[in-house]
Amino acid sequence: MKTIRRVSRSQRRSRSLLILMLSIFLLEAVFVADAATLMVGTEDSIQAAIFKAKPSDTIIVNAGVYYEHLKVDKPVHLKGIGWPVLDATSSGSAITIKADGATVEGFRIKNAGSLMDMKASEAGIKVLSSNNRIDGNNISNNFNGLLIQGGRNNTIANNTVDGNLGFGIRLDRAMNNTIANNSLDDNSQNAFDSGPNLWDNNRYGDYDLPEKGCSDRGDGICQRSYTVPGGLNVDLGPRAKRI
Structure with a gap:
């Protein structure tokens, strides 16, 4: 006589949940396994590599000067090795990010835009999209340094943004972005933000001078907060120059 084993509703639910979790894990593993690395040298085109790349691919750009205007329309990781220079030749933006989930790091970016703009x-x-990361770049001698229009949940961190004719970092109609640990100096206006975003531990030109009221108590953080022009955002711990 066979024994009939009854499976409770909670057991069935647990099994279904386990199967679902395993399916998600396998899909993620396949996605990661499919990610590739593309190499770009000075004889190559970065834009051509972006065109060939698949979502989640990494594009390694070696040192050199690249005269291009990049359109990032998929979630790829652009990584500069040895500080490659992206020169926009005084017209248009050097990099325009339209896709969600892209990363740009390790570039020197210059000569974007012009006085005719x-x-x-x-x-x-x-940046015209969301969930991107701009990390560890030098953005100098452009019309504007970095511009976010309408994007959300982007992270702008560890960049040096200086010597730009217009704004260093500007956010328009953008929400829930994080701007942290950047150095903004010698721009016509270092920062502007019209929306609710998080600014933290950035350096704003000569704001850290003693006569500006910055006393860092030896920890490299100004005790006086910095109000970001354009809205209600406040950096509660702006960075002192010497760190």
Whole structure:
């Protein structure tokens, strides 16, 4: 006589949950396994590599000067090795990010935009999307340094943004972005933000001078907060120059 084993509803639910979790894990493993690394040298085109890349691929760009205007329309990781220079030749934005989930790090970016840009809409890096990361770049001698228009949940961190004719970092109609640990210096206006975003531990030109009221108590953080022009955002711990 066979014994009939009854499976409770909670057991069935647990098994279904386990199967679902295993399926998600396998899908993620396949996705990661499919990620590739593409190499770019000075004889190559970065834009061509972006065109060939698949989502989640890493594009390694070696040292050199690249005269290009990049359109990032998929979630790829652009990684500079040896500080490659992206020169926009005084027209248009050097990098325009349209896809969600892209990363740009390790580049020197210059000569984006021009005095003829009456709308001030061009920048070294222009972000039109969400969930991107701009990390560890040098963005100098552009019309605007970094411009985020309408994006959410982007992270702008550890960049040096200086010597730009317009804004260093500007956010328009953008929400829930994080701007942290950047150095903003010698821009016509270092920062501007019209929306609710998080600013933390950035350096703003000569704001850290003693006569500006910055007393860092030896920890490298100004005790006086910095109000970001354009809205209600406040950096409660702006960085002192010497660190």
